[in-house]
Amino acid sequence: MKDKRSHKRGVSISKENIRVAATFTxxxxxxxxxxxxxxxxxxxxxxxxxxxxxxxxx
Structure with missing residues (x-):
């Protein structure tokens, strides 16, 4: 089962990289x-x- 909280730590897009969200005005x-x-x-x-x-x- 996939951890539903993974978005809080960043989303893995490869073995070396993750994707994070940032909020700007x-x-x-x-x-x-x-x-x-x-x-x-x-x-x-x-x-x-x-x-x-x-x-x-x-």
Whole structure:
């Protein structure tokens, strides 16, 4: 039986990666869309990139 609470920990999409949900205001989402378009990325890819860079800097 599948654990119905798995969404709280992230959803596994491969052995190495998980998918998580993030909540943004509509304004923040529009800002992210503009930045993502400028870099030829999706919003999801841009957010993942930003988080990876932030983690590297820590």
């Amino acid at each position: 509509r304004d923040e989402n529009e800002q992210l869309k503009k930045l993502a378009d400028e870099e030829n990325r999706s919003v999801s890819n841009l957010v993942a990139h930003i988080v990876r860079e932030w983690l590297k800097a820590r």
